[in-house]
Every structure is written in C-alpha cells, then in structure tokens.
Amino acid sequence: MEGVDYLAQERNKAGFDVDSMKIVWYGSQRDFDINDRMAKLVASDPVFSKENRTMLPRKDLFKNTLKKAAYGWKRIRELNLTFEEATKFRTYIDQPAFTDLHWGMFIPAIRGQGTDEQHKKWLPLAQKMQIIGCYAQTELGHGSNVQGLETTATFDPKTDEFVIHSPTLTSSKWWPGGLGKVSTHGVVYARLLTDGQDHGVHGFIVQLRSLEDHTPLPGVTIGDIGMKFGNGAYNSMDNGVLSFDHVRIPRDQMLMRVLQVSREGKCTQSDVPRQLxxxxxxxxxxxxxxxxxxxxxxxxxxxxxxxxxxxxxxxxxxxxxxxxxxxxxxxxxxxxxxxxxxxxxxxxxxxxxxxxxxxxxxxxxxxxxxxxxxxxxxxxxxxxxxxxxxxxxxxxxxxxxxxxxxxxxxxxxxxxxxxxxxxxxxxxxxxxxxxxxxxxxxxxxxxxxxxxxxxxxxxxxxxxxxxxxxxxxxxxxxxxxxxxxxxxxxxxxxxxxxxxxxxxxxxxxxxxxxxxxxxxxxxxxxxxxxxxxxxxxxxxxxxxxxxxxxxxxxxxxxxxxxxxxxxxxxxxxxxxxxxxxxxxxxxxxxxxxxxxxxxxxxxxxSFNHTDHYLGSILGRYDGNVYPKLYDAAWKEPLNDTVVPDGYKEYIRPLLKNQLHLAKL
Amino acid sequence: MEGVDYLAQERNKAGFDVDSMKIVWYGSQRDFDINDRMAKLVASDPVFSKENRTMLPRKDLFKNTLKKAAYGWKRIRELNLTFEEATKFRTYIDQPAFTDLHWGMFIPAIRGQGTDEQHKKWLPLAQKMQIIGCYAQTELGHGSNVQGLETTATFDPKTDEFVIHSPTLTSSKWWPGGLGKVSTHGVVYARLLTDGQDHGVHGFIVQLRSLEDHTPLPGVTIGDIGMKFGNGAYNSMDNGVLSFDHVRIPRDQMLMRVLQVSREGKCTQSDVPRQLxxxxxxxxxxxxxxxxxxxxxxxxxxxxxxxxxxxxxxxxxxxxxxxxxxxxxxxxxxxxxxxxxxxxxxxxxxxxxxxxxxxxxxxxxxxxxxxxxxxxxxxxxxxxxxxxxxxxxxxxxxxxxxxxxxxxxxxxxxxxxxxxxxxxxxxxxxxxxxxxxxxxxxxxxxxxxxxxxxxxxxxxxxxxxxxxxxxxxxxxxxxxxxxxxxxxxxxxxxxxxxxxxxxxxxxxxxxxxxxxxxxxxxxxxxxxxxxxxxxxxxxxxxxxxxxxxxxxxxxxxxxxxxxxxxxxxxxxxxxxxxxxxxxxxxxxxxxxxxxxxxxxxxxxxSFNHTDHYLGSILGRYDGNVYPKLYDAAWKEPLNDTVVPDGYKEYIRPLLKNQLHLAKL
CATH class of the missing domain: 1.20.140.10 (Butyryl-CoA Dehydrogenase, subunit A, domain 3)
Known part of the structure; x- marks a missing residue:
C-alpha cells in the first residue's frame, strides 16, 4: 500500500498552516530553502542510505563512513555548494565523521588562535582537505580541567623547535574525534615550557601521519579508543588515543595569536583581548x-x-x-x-x-x-x-x-x-x-x-x-x-x-x-x-x-x-x-x-524532517509502520539462514543430550 | 602494578563490617554463599569471558551466546548443581539467552496453566532440555492489551485438533525471546474459537521446529526481529517473529488447567480459582x-x-x-x-x-x-x-x-x-x-x-x-x-x-x-x-x-x-x-x-560483585583504571592495522584531490 497516507486524517485536523510554521521553525524562508534542498539532496542519494547502519560491525561501519565523507566532499565540489550549504549537507548525511572535527574544531582553532601568517599557510591546505585535522585537547586523566593537562611542549632554543611529549600514561590524548585513524594533523594542546617556566596550556599544530602512506610519524603512537555507546551512533567516529615521544615541531607551529614565543624563547602577550x-x-x-x-x-x-x-x-x-x-x-x-x-x-x-x-x-x-x-x-x-x-x-x-x-x-x-x-x-x-x-x-x-x-x-x-x-x-x-x-x-x-x-x-x-x-x-x-x-x-x-x-x-x-x-x-x-x-x-x-x-x-x-533524516520506521511520514517493521526484520543478518550458525555445535548436542561428547 | 589496591585507602575509612553487610544484602549466609560460589565459578571460567562482547557483530555474538548456553548446561550437569544453584549460575553468565525464557517463562507457563497429564508429558522433556521452549504472547500490533491478541486457535471437531492461524500481519507474534532462532516449541497465546464462539485468549503448546534438523515445521514462518538497543546487551537474544498458516496441533496441547475443551468442542471452566x-x-x-x-x-x-x-x-x-x-x-x-x-x-x-x-x-x-x-x-x-x-x-x-x-x-x-x-x-x-x-x-x-x-x-x-x-x-x-x-x-x-x-x-x-x-x-x-x-x-x-x-x-x-x-x-x-x-x-x-x-x-x-559480573574497567575492584583503559583500546578491531581499511579508496584520493578519478 505504498503511497497511502495513514496519517492523512491526523493532518486534516490541524488548525494552522504547516508551510508557514516551517518558516518559523527554520527562522526564514532562506534558511528553510537551504535546509530543505540539502536534506532532499542527501535523502535521494543511495550512497547516503542509513538503512543497515546499526547492523554493521565496527570496521564496516567505519569504512562506510569514510566512503560517505569522501563521496560527500566530491558532491559538495561537483555541486559547487557554498560553505553554508556544505555544512548543512554534511549535517544531513547524519553520520558522525572526522569531517565534523576538521571543519568544526581544527579550522576554527587555527582561525581563532593563529596569526595572519599561520592563517595564510594552513587554512588553504585545510579548506581544500589536503590535510585533515583534529582537535587534541582532552587526555586520559584530564577532561573538564583544561589547565590540568599534562602534555608538554618544551622550547628548544638550540634548534628553534618545540618538543611535544607525553610524560605519563594519563597525559595520553584521549577522545579527540578523527584522531584515531584519519587525521594527518592536529591542534594539540600542551603546557608551554620555555625559559624554565610553565606558561600554561596553548595550542600547537602537529603533523601526526605521513601524507604519503598515512603511517604515524616517528614518536607518534595513535589508535582508536574502541566501542562507544550504541549501535551505529558515534562508532562511525574514530575517537583516538595519542601519545608523543619527544616529537619536534618548528616554532612557528605554535598558535601565537595571543602569546608569542620569540626565537630566544621569550614569551610576549599580544594585545589581542583574551576575552575573544x-x-x-x-x-x-x-x-x-x-x-x-x-x-x-x-x-x-x-x-x-x-x-x-x-x-x-x-x-x-x-x-x-x-x-x-x-x-x-x-x-x-x-x-x-x-x-x-x-x-x-x-x-x-x-x-x-x-x-x-x-x-x-x-x-x-x-x-x-x-x-x-x-x-x-x-x-x-x-x-x-x-x-x-x-x-x-x-x-x-x-x-x-x-x-x-x-x-x-x-x-x-x-x-x-x-x-x-x-x-x-x-x-x-x-x-x-x-x-x-x-x-x-x-x-x-x-x-x-x-x-x-x-x-x-x-x-x-x-x-x-x-x-x-x-x-x-x-x-x-x-x-x-x-x-x-x-x-x-x-x-x-x-x-x-x-x-x-x-x-x-x-x-x-x-x-x-x-x-x-x-x-x-x-x-x-x-x-x-x-x-x-x-x-x-x-x-x-x-x-x-x-x-x-x-x-x-x-x-x-x-x-x-x-x-x-x-x-x-x-x-x-x-x-x-x-x-x-x-x-x-x-x-x-x-x-x-x-x-x-x-x-x-x-x-x-513542521520540522520538515525527511524519512531519511529521521531514520525511523515508527516515525515514517506515511504512518505505514507495521508492514515496514515486518519487512525490515528479514534484513537482519541472522535471518540469512533458516538454521543459525552454531546449531550443529551447540543446539543439536544440547537437544540430543550429547554435550559431553561435544567440543566446547 | 597488578595486585595493588588503589582503593585501599577508601576501604580503610569504612566504619562498618563489610562481611556482615554482605549477609544483609543477600538476605542470609546461605544465600550469600550460593551467590558467591556461583559468581566465582562463572568468573573463573574463560568460556564465560565478556571481554570483547560489545565489539562482536550480531552473528558472532549470537553464536557465542549459543556456546555459553550449551557449555553452561554442560557445567550445570557436571557439577550436579541444584535448581537454585543452576538459576544463579545462569544469572552470573550475564548474557541474555534463550535459556532465560525456557526456564523462566516456558516451563512456568506449563506448570501454572497445564493439567497434571500435561505436566507429566512436557515437563520432563523441558527440564532435560530435550525440547527448548519460548513464550509467544505479544504480537506486532498488540502488547499491553493481551485480550486484543489476534492469533486464532480454532477447534476442528472432525480431527480433534486446534488450527493455529495468524489472520493478519499485525497478528504475527513479535518479541518472544528465544523464538527467532532456537526454540523448538512455544506456549502460544491465541483466541480460542470453538462452537462458533470466541472464548478469549488461552495458551497452546505448539511445536515450531523439527527436532531432527531444526527447520521450521510446515506452515510456520519464523525469524529474528533484528537489532535492539545497545552493544551486546539484548542482541545476544533471538527475539523473534512468528506467523502461522493453519498449523494443526492435537487438542491435548491446549493448556487446560483453567478451561477445558472437550472432544465435542465444549468449554468447561474448572474449579481452579482464576486468582491463581x-x-x-x-x-x-x-x-x-x-x-x-x-x-x-x-x-x-x-x-x-x-x-x-x-x-x-x-x-x-x-x-x-x-x-x-x-x-x-x-x-x-x-x-x-x-x-x-x-x-x-x-x-x-x-x-x-x-x-x-x-x-x-x-x-x-x-x-x-x-x-x-x-x-x-x-x-x-x-x-x-x-x-x-x-x-x-x-x-x-x-x-x-x-x-x-x-x-x-x-x-x-x-x-x-x-x-x-x-x-x-x-x-x-x-x-x-x-x-x-x-x-x-x-x-x-x-x-x-x-x-x-x-x-x-x-x-x-x-x-x-x-x-x-x-x-x-x-x-x-x-x-x-x-x-x-x-x-x-x-x-x-x-x-x-x-x-x-x-x-x-x-x-x-x-x-x-x-x-x-x-x-x-x-x-x-x-x-x-x-x-x-x-x-x-x-x-x-x-x-x-x-x-x-x-x-x-x-x-x-x-x-x-x-x-x-x-x-x-x-x-x-x-x-x-x-x-x-x-x-x-x-x-x-x-x-x-x-x-x-x-x-x-x-x-x-558489600554487593560482592566480581569484576567479571561488573564488566567495567571504571568499576574495577582494585581501582587500576587508566592503564587498563589504555590497554583495552588496543583490542579494538580498527587497531588491527595502523592504516585503516578504506584508506586507499577514500582517504588518499581525498588528500590528493583525486576524488573525481575515484570509484565512489
């Protein structure tokens, strides 16, 4: 019974104009239009299907996420989407990915804390995705209290470099999204040590992986931190663990908009207000x-x-x-x-x-x-x-x-x-x-x-x-x-x-x-x-x-x-x-x-959610719930065979009272 | 630093005797002893490890559950555990399985609603697990309101049988645990129709699968209803969907303790109080x-x-x-x-x-x-x-x-x-x-x-x-x-x-x-x-x-x-x-x-939970949280390789600006 609206009677009862309410919800006709177009663009593209997402093993889910991110970027460029449109487009793909952190944290961190020269050098690379960045702040032992971070960035005046180091287990970076398997770079937060003094926590641009073969650079240990709550959900994201063994970066990779470190290792506060x-x-x-x-x-x-x-x-x-x-x-x-x-x-x-x-x-x-x-x-x-x-x-x-x-x-x-x-x-x-x-x-x-x-x-x-x-x-x-x-x-x-x-x-x-x-x-x-x-x-x-x-x-x-x-x-x-x-x-x-x-x-x-974005059989626009629930059940991998894998080893010997003979 | 108790200082602060409190929690020394013994028995057996459970794809998780259930039954018999001990033993295995419904619903339903002859015939089979049963009550369209169930059991006086039938899509049984892939039998709730009258909902013992090759019997359609909330969790259970196409069962498979149907199809209320x-x-x-x-x-x-x-x-x-x-x-x-x-x-x-x-x-x-x-x-x-x-x-x-x-x-x-x-x-x-x-x-x-x-x-x-x-x-x-x-x-x-x-x-x-x-x-x-x-x-x-x-x-x-x-x-x-x-x-x-x-x-x-039963690194008895969290991360399947699967197809072309050439 496709095409029948089982909720039509409900819709007829409404005492207000739904199209007008959509504009109220989205804030303006323009905002509604962008959201509506982007949502439908994503919903109509089979690559962005979310149908079997909650059944996928982690590796398959992750690979699927990489595909959606790459394909999404390809479509964004083909369609010549504006920055605003592209942001919405990614929202409606509705699958947490490294791109969230790249666009939402890495680039803004450079923009907010970097100098003009740093902007000139790093932003074009990031905006063309020739590098992929994450935001490496929290550590295994340190979350809310940013001032308690343990990672160090020690200035070495001999070589004009910072030495990034993880002095303890608890100083391992832990949680940053996009870090575990994808990012080539990160804005890493570390205690600035120079001149024998601790100048508090600052951000540093650190390359993490080779741009040629994606292997971690020397001194860099990285991995994914493992499964998180739920099916699908944030498991499409490679939240990561990262530790440094005396990794050297040039001095000009400290984000210096607020505090500068000179060639001699002296710190100077800029006149940029900290309130920013x-x-x-x-x-x-x-x-x-x-x-x-x-x-x-x-x-x-x-x-x-x-x-x-x-x-x-x-x-x-x-x-x-x-x-x-x-x-x-x-x-x-x-x-x-x-x-x-x-x-x-x-x-x-x-x-x-x-x-x-x-x-x-x-x-x-x-x-x-x-x-x-x-x-x-x-x-x-x-x-x-x-x-x-x-x-x-x-x-x-x-x-x-x-x-x-x-x-x-x-x-x-x-x-x-x-x-x-x-x-x-x-x-x-x-x-x-x-x-x-x-x-x-x-x-x-x-x-x-x-x-x-x-x-x-x-x-x-x-x-x-x-x-x-x-x-x-x-x-x-x-x-x-x-x-x-x-x-x-x-x-x-x-x-x-x-x-x-x-x-x-x-x-x-x-x-x-x-x-x-x-x-x-x-x-x-x-x-x-x-x-x-x-x-x-x-x-x-x-x-x-x-x-x-x-x-x-x-x-x-x-x-x-x-x-x-x-x-x-x-x-x-x-x-x-x-x-x-x-x-x-x-x-x-x-x-x-x-x-x-x-x-x-x-x-x-009036929220104007597509069935794709909702991802819910119970919430289908047409209300055709039960037949679709029934159909969906048969897509469960366990239903690939009528008799389940494990029958011969475990169920049959149990029923036949032959477990003592079975290899368990 | 194995063997160090990082919470020893906390334990020293206590103003009461923990061993006495354990007895209070478990209700008696005897209950404490049984729980303690069973919990440790399970915790010390590597077959019952829960370590990688939340990472397993559904099929692997399910097979692992079958193994634990079979092995658990084998151990129960080898150790000659009492019914009470066996129940606790299964509790501490701590993985939802078809056995929960077999022991917790199928057998009690027969015991509570069956006649003495039915007890004699079915209970020994079930108690030796020569048959495995589930409790098939709720339907796709019917949950709380049991009286609204649609499945029918029509008495055919010609053959002295009931015809079990699912007249609609919404009458499909939906949710029963153990049904999807394992149960050979079920107590199926259906509207009793005889004599042209609807006598309300009653329970019937119905064989669902062959005891020889485990295939569903003619007229029986069964499957698993798919993924449920969370990692591991209830996904170890085969909650099922079931529909009947005019499946015939002998009259004596209706549970007749409260209401009897005679050879002629007449209903008689027994003097057993319904309040039971x-x-x-x-x-x-x-x-x-x-x-x-x-x-x-x-x-x-x-x-x-x-x-x-x-x-x-x-x-x-x-x-x-x-x-x-x-x-x-x-x-x-x-x-x-x-x-x-x-x-x-x-x-x-x-x-x-x-x-x-x-x-x-x-x-x-x-x-x-x-x-x-x-x-x-x-x-x-x-x-x-x-x-x-x-x-x-x-x-x-x-x-x-x-x-x-x-x-x-x-x-x-x-x-x-x-x-x-x-x-x-x-x-x-x-x-x-x-x-x-x-x-x-x-x-x-x-x-x-x-x-x-x-x-x-x-x-x-x-x-x-x-x-x-x-x-x-x-x-x-x-x-x-x-x-x-x-x-x-x-x-x-x-x-x-x-x-x-x-x-x-x-x-x-x-x-x-x-x-x-x-x-x-x-x-x-x-x-x-x-x-x-x-x-x-x-x-x-x-x-x-x-x-x-x-x-x-x-x-x-x-x-x-x-x-x-x-x-x-x-x-x-x-x-x-x-x-x-x-x-x-x-x-x-x-x-x-x-x-x-x-x-x-x-x-x-004082709750006396083993680390196995808790299944939590954060809740470890010894408080050694951070090193164990760190170690656990590396067991994530995504960390099997340094460079993730999908790098060549998706990440590299993205970084190299070659997505237009990539097959996506």
Missing part, C-alpha cells in the same frame, strides 16, 4: 542549543506519529482500539516535550542574535555584556542538552516495546546525542558557573549596579521579594504576565536564598562547595526563566500564517506550565505561588493538551 | 524488584569506585586534584542512588515474604489480601524499574566522558536493563492500576472498611488529613516517625485529592482517563511510602555486625530525604510539610552525605 575566547565559546554553545532543538524535534516526531498509529485497549464493540496519543498519560509525557522542542528552538534563535550582538560589541572593545552572555549560553547549553537527552529516552519509552528496536531510530538518536551533556562543558560544571554569576549579581544589587540582559529582572528585587501571584482561576495562567512573574519570583528568590546561605560561611569557596547542589538548582530556575521569557518575547513579534500564533501560544503555555508543575517544589518553597495556584496550573495544562492534540502531527510535520 | 494467575504475577514482579536492586547496585558500584579514582580540579600547590566523589554535586547525585539500591533491596526482600504469605493464603482459599498484594507488587515493579533505568544512565553521566565507552560497562547495563520498564506491565499502565486500587480504598473508608497491609495507613484518615509535621530543626528529620508521617500524609492527601476530583465527573471512567496524570503521581507517592516504610521496618529487626545498623540508618534517611526533596512539590502542595521544613530536610540531607562519604566504597563492596 569567550566569544568563541558563546558561538559554539549557541549552536549546541540549536542542535538540541533539532535532536529533540526528531525524537518527538517519531513518538508523535507512532502514538497516532499505535492503538491499545479501549475497543468498543469490536471496533478499533484507542490511539495511544489519546491517553492523557501519553499526552502528559509527550506534549511538554513537543513544546520544549519549540521553546529550545526559539531560545537558540535568540542566542544566535546574542552572539552577533556580543561580537559587534567585542569589535568595539566593549566587554561589558560578556559575563552575562557567557553565563546565559553556558546555562542554556546545560539546560537544553540535559532535557533533550532525557526527552529522547522518554520518547523511546513512549513508543513501548517497538521503541527498543534499532529500526525505531530512537536508540541510535539517544546514544549519539548524550555526549552533548558532557562535551563543551559538563552540564553540572556549567550550572555552577551560572550560579556563580547569579550570586555575584545578587551581591551587587545593594551597590546600585543595574543588572542587564537576562538578569535584568533582578533589578526589580524589592517587588520580586514581596509580590504575590494574582492567579485565581485556571485561565489566569494563560496570561504571559502571570507566567513570567511566577518564574521570575521563583528564580530570584532561589538565588537570594543561596546568597544568604553562602553568607553564613566564613570561607566563601567552602560555602560554594558545600551548597553546590542548591546553587545548581537556582541556576536551573534562572535558565528555565530565560527559555520561557524568550518564547514569550517571540510571540510579541508579528508572525504571519494562518493559526500560527495561536498554536504557538498554546505551546508556550504548555512549556511554561509543565515546567512549573514539574518543579512546583521550587515555586511553593519560595512561596512564589500557592498550592491552590499550583493545582490550577495543572488543571489548565490538561485543558491545553486538548488544544495540542488535533495539531500534534502537523506540529511535527 | 495473580499469584504468578506477584511472583514474577517481586523478582523484577529484586533484579532492579541488583542492576542498580552494579551501576552504583562502577560510579562510586570511579568517582574515587577520578580527580579533577582543586589541585593545591601542584598536589593531586580533588577526587570527584568529594564534590557535593557528585554526592547529591550519587548517594541517593546508592541509598536507593539498598532501599529497593529491602523492598524486594519484603516482597518475597509477601509472595509466600499470599501463596499460603491462596492455598487456604483466602483471596482477601490479593488485590492489595497485586497493587503493591505492580506499583513497586513500576517504581523500582523506572528509577533504576534512570539511575544507570545517571551513573554513566557521573563517570564523565569515559562512561560513554563500552569498556565502562554502563552503556550495556543501561541498554540491557531498560526493557524492564516495558515488559511484564508497562510502568505507566501499572501505576494506573495502583491508582485505581487507591481510589477504591479511599471510597470505601466511609463505609467502615478497615484497609490493611500497605494501605493500612489510610485507616488513620482523620489524623492524616489534619496532622502537621512537628519538625523544627534539621535533626528532627532523622526520626523515622517524622519521615513516615510526612510520606503518609502526602500519599493519603494526594489519593484523597484524586478521589475528590474524580467525583466531579458524571462518568467515572471519563474522569479516570482525564485525571490519569494526577492519578499516576498519587500512585508514585504511595509506592515511595512503601519503600520508605519497609526500609524503616527492616531497621527494627536485629541486624548483627559492627556499625551495620548505623550506616543503614543513614542510608534510609538519605533515601527518604532525597526522595522528599525531589518531590517536595507534592509535600508542599498537600501541606504535609512547610517550606521551612523542606529546607531543613535538604540541609539534613547534606549533613548525611558526609556520613556516607567515608563508607561509600565499602557500601558498594
């Missing part, structure tokens, strides 16, 4: 927030469509059973995640504006907004990636037993996504950075400092400490002002409570350590406020399209009220709302679900 | 609760030991960095999970007592306690499996980046565990069953019915509706009575609130559907109370051993107060405690962490 590094972190983290919304949207698409296809219980007089999406428990788990996808999307769009704003200011030597921008990107990175990882697994559970099959797409989506909670700043470490900023902001309120940006609400300290929510009926919770005030009150009072607890410690660092669990919770409250308020701000803009604004308002309310319900302990403990008001919020949330229900499939269609 | 089925469910679910505590204990062991080995930040004057277990955020995430492992363990021990109690009563034709026993096992199954699945993933995150490696053991533990949330009753469906029971209990209070067992507290309705917690200082939260009253008050008031909301609906089933999210939360509150109260009860028993009782008291408090903190919204919304009391609870919890900290490693040593 924070600018880069803001950039990277805003892309992570945007990626979180995409990953979440994929999981939600699968769970929503399948929840419409799947029926269980509730058959009346032999008629069909109830669609599981009609159960309130299903809605109560699923719809807040659907709303979160939109909420995170708008938070991401706002962050990309923030990045531009920060960059403009940096270029005008205005560093004033940097701490606030840094705190809010760190916080939103932590909040959205943790929520997305949990949400993908929840979507898998929402698909019942079949969600456990790789063909559901969800196991791989989960396994490939979870590292986002750890890389680019462990999520708990980041929350504590946010908390530090909040506590500092609170402490400066009395000195008349006017907080700005995402902490501007703290300027209304007096009001927030004494205000009481005016909600009396469930409908009152639909007002953005009610929601905003409750979230602001809660966040502010939690930050103030932390500050007060901290002040009882003689040593503030000890206090910070002791109270870190409370501080992390205060940081979450603040970050959730940001997401809610950016969603509300978004709705103040004119948004064209039939019914768009109405349904987005519903999603905003669902996000806010489900978050409030989940964290009602905070709201009640800070007396931001009363128990009665909390109950009204939950009642209102239930009413909202009824408004989401008819729009659910259209809301996930 | 619930007795079996109580049994299966209590083992699931016990298994949850074991899975959780494995994850917690890995995270605890590695948190002591791992150091990050906080180096003073070039000294070692801080052990990550000393961070309060780490403690606040890890110690509640450690406490949960013990809490679930004692809940499981109590459930096994409950099962015996119920069985005794059933044999005396006393069915009075069955609904309560059924509700509390359903609820505890749901609570403990959901919490354990989340906890394993949290433990993985607590191990930072290295937790993402398969060699950490945690990815596989997660992937192999999560189905427990879905099988034997979807966790949300179960919570709603509990809620139904609670609401019913509340409704009967006014009629003077005295609730007993785990709902006995509801008998004190008047007190619980008006009582106020007397906690004034943080230490007051150490009193079991304070904890118990708070949990009882919260659970009771939530159940009452649900009942009141329900009474506002004209149609109570509609109300139940509409309020199901609230009802599920009330059920969770009730189940958490059970866990807390059983832990408190346990501590009223005499428990010998130095320091044992003291540290168990601490764990009980940690479990209760961390649960209270996590769900403080419930406690505050029901006014069971005040915001001030909630804050005191969190303060007290922080103090308790300091008492757990020196005992942490000893508390996980």
């Amino acid at each position: 590094i924070y600018g880069t972190m803001v950039y990277v983290r805003q892309t992570i927030v945007s990626d979180a919304s995409v990953a979440l949207s994929r999981a939600v698409t699968i769970a929503t469509r399948y929840s419409c296809v799947r029926r269980q219980f509730g058959s009346q007089n032999g008629g069909p059973e109830t669609q599981v999406i009609d159960y309130k428990t299903q809605q109560n788990r699923l719809f807040p995640l659907l709303a979160s996808a939109y909420a995170f999307r708008f938070a991401g769009q706002w962050l990309s504006w923030l990045y531009k704003d920060v960059t403009d200011k940096l270029q005008a030597n205005d560093f004033s907004t940097l701490p606030e921008a840094h705190a809010c990107t760190a916080g939103l990175k932590s909040l959205t990636t943790s929520a997305t990882a949990d949400a993908i697994e929840e979507c898998r559970k929402l698909c019942g037993g079949h969600g456990y099959l790789c063909t559901s797409g969800l196991p791989e989506l989960f396994a490939v996504y979870v590292p986002a909670c750890t890389y680019e700043g462990d999520n708990v470490v980041l929350l504590l950075q946010v908390a530090r900023f909040l506590v500092k902001t609170v402490s400066q309120l009395s000195s008349g400092n006017k907080p700005a940006g995402t902490v501007a609400y703290m300027g209304r300290a007096e009001h927030l400490m004494k205000c009481r929510s005016s909600v009396e009926r469930a409908e009152d919770w639909l007002k953005p002002s009610s929601i905003l005030e409750a979230f602001e009150t809660r966040a502010f009072r939690m930050a103030v409570a932390c500050s007060q607890s901290l002040s009882q410690f003689a040593n503030s660092e000890e206090g910070f350590a002791e109270l870190s669990a409370d501080l992390a919770e205060a940081a979450i409250a603040h970050c959730q406020l940001i997401v809610v308020s950016k969603f509300i701000d978004k709705l103040k803009e004119p948004i064209p399209g039939k019914g768009i604004k109405q349904i987005l308002e519903v999603l905003c309310q669902v996000y806010a009220l489900s978050t409030l319900h989940k964290h009602q302990g905070d709201f009640l403990a800070t007396a931001s709302i009363t128990p009665k008001q909390a109950a009204l919020a939950f009642t209102q949330l239930r009413h909202l679900y009824s408004q989401v229900r008819p729009n659910a499939v259209a809301l996930v269609d | 089925i619930y007795g079996t469910m109580v049994y299966v679910r209590q083992t699931i609760v016990s298994d949850a505590s074991v899975a959780l204990s494995r994850a917690v062991t890995i995270a605890t030991r590695y948190s002591c080995v791992r150091r990050q930040f906080g180096s003073q004057n070039g000294g070692p960095e801080t052990q990550v277990i000393d961070y309060k955020t780490q403690q606040n995430r890890l110690f509640p999970l450690l406490a949960s492992a013990y809490a679930f363990r004692f809940a499981g021990q109590w459930l096994s007592w409950l099962y015996k109690d119920v069985t005794d009563k059933l044999q005396a034709n006393d069915f009075s306690t069955l609904p309560e026993a059924h509700a509390c096992t359903a609820g505890l199954k749901s609570l403990t499996t959901s919490a354990t699945a989340d906890a394993i993933e949290e433990c993985r995150k607590l191990c930072g980046g290295h937790g993402y490696l398969c060699t950490s053991g945690l990815p596989e533990l997660f992937a192999v565990y999560v189905p427990a949330c879905t099988y034997e009753g979807d966790n949300v469906v179960l919570l709603l069953q509990v809620a139904r029971f609670l609401v019913k209990t509340v409704s009967q209070l006014s009629s003077g019915n005295k609730p007993a067992g785990t709902v006995a507290y509801m008998g004190r309705a008047e007190h619980l509706m008006k009582c106020r917690s007397s906690v004034e200082r943080a230490e007051d939260w150490l009193k079991p009575s304070s904890i118990l009253e708070a949990f009882e008050t919260r659970a009771f008031r939530m159940a009452v609130a649900c009942s009141q909301s329900l009474s506002q609906f004209a149609n109570s089933e509609e109300g139940f559907a509409e309020l199901s999210a609230d009802l599920a939360e009330a059920a969770i509150a009730h189940c958490q109370l059970i866990v807390v109260s059983k832990f408190i009860d346990k501590l009223k028993e005499p428990i010998p051993g130095k320091g044992i009782k003291q540290i168990l008291e601490v764990l009980c408090q940690v479990y209760a107060l961390s649960t209270l903190h996590k769900h403080q919204g419930d406690f505050l919304a029901t006014a069971s405690i005040t915001p001030k009391q909630a804050a005191l609870a969190f303060t007290q919890l922080r103090h308790l962490y300091s008492q757990v900290r020196p005992n942490a490693v000893a508390l996980v040593d």
